[in-house]
Amino acid sequence: GVYGFPRCPGESSHICDWIRKTLDLGAYTKAVQEHLVQAEYWHDPLKEEDYRKNSIFLADINQERGINETYKKNLMALRKFVMVKFLNDTMVDPPISEWFGFYKSGQAKETVPLQETSLYKEDRLGLQEMDKAGKLVFLGVKGDHLHFSEEWFDSTILPFLQ
Numbered sequence: 001g002v003y004g005f006p007r008c009p010g011e012s013s014h015i016c017d018w019i020r021k022t023l024d025l026g027a028y029t030k031a032v033q034e035h036l037v038q039a040e041y042w043h044d045p046l047k048e049e050d051y052r053k054n055s056i057f058l059a060d061i062n063q064e065r066g067i068n069e070t071y072k073k074n075l076m077a078l079r080k081f082v083m084v085k086f087l088n089d090t091m092v093d094p095p096i097s098e099w100f101g102f103y104k105s106g107q108a109k110e111t112v113p114l115q116e117t118s119l120y121k122e123d124r125l126g127l128q129e130m131d132k133a134g135k136l137v138f139l140g141v142k143g144d145h146l147h148f149s150e151e152w153f154d155s156t157i158l159p160f161l162q
Contacts, residue, residue, distance in 0.1 A: 001041055001042065001043025001051075001058050001062070001097055001102060002038075002041050002042060002043065002092055002093055002094075002097060003042065003043055003044055003045060003093060003094070003103060003108055023042075024042070024044050024046075024047070027039050027042040027044070028042070028044075028047075028050050028051070028053075028054035028055065029054075030054075033054065033055070033056045033057075034056065040055070040056060040057035040058060041057070041058055042055070042058070043055070043058055043059075043097075043102065045102065045103040045104070045105055045106065045107060045108050046106065046107070046108060048105055048106075051064070052064045052065055062119055062124070062125070063119065063124035063125055067124055071125065072124070072125050072126045073126075075125055075126055075127075075130070076126040076129065076130060078130075078135065079135065080135055080136075080137050080160055081127075081130060081135055081136050081137065082137040082139060082157070082160050083098060083099045083100065083136070083137065083138055083139065084098065084139045084140075084141060084157075085098040085099050085138070085139070085140045085141075086098065086140075086141060086143055086144060086145050086146070086147065086148075087140050087141065087142050087143070088142060088143055088144050089144060089145045090144055090145065091144070091145035091146075092145060094111050096111045096112075096113065099113070099114055099138050100114040100117065100119065100120070100127065101113045101114050101116075101117065102117060114127065114131075115128075115131070137160070139156065141156075
């Protein structure tokens with residue numbers, strides 16, 4: 001999930017924080033959720049109950065409202081689950097969410113890695129089991145969101161697809 005406006009450094013800027021709070025006012029309305037794909041990834045750590053209740057995609061796929069065994073089974077069927085974090089990302093806030101980490105609940109400053117989330121600890125998607133089996137791959141690449149060289153893709157990503 002994301003909780004930020006692209007190219008805006010969130011809590012480190014009063015203007016960006018104001019924009020984020022303004023965006024949050026409508027992020028969970030039915031019309032916005034159904035017509036703006038970015039809203040489907042919105043996760044407000046200050047309003048966890050609103051997120052769980054009104055998110056039409058992310059809360060569901062992250063098993064926030066109940067366990068869908070099919071989601072878990074399908075994810076666990078992967079030989080490797082490769083997650084790429086762009087180390088200079090200005091689009092995804094917080095960038096650690098590219099590795100399934102997120103803000104600590106109730107605030108939007110301190111983040112936690114995947115292994116400290118309830119999603120992992122409760123193993124709702126099988127990520128803990130996959131991690132113990134060596135199936136999770138955490139890659140970091142220098143650059144902004146989706147900016148990588150063809151050489152990096154060929155040498156780093158393609159081997160996982162063969």
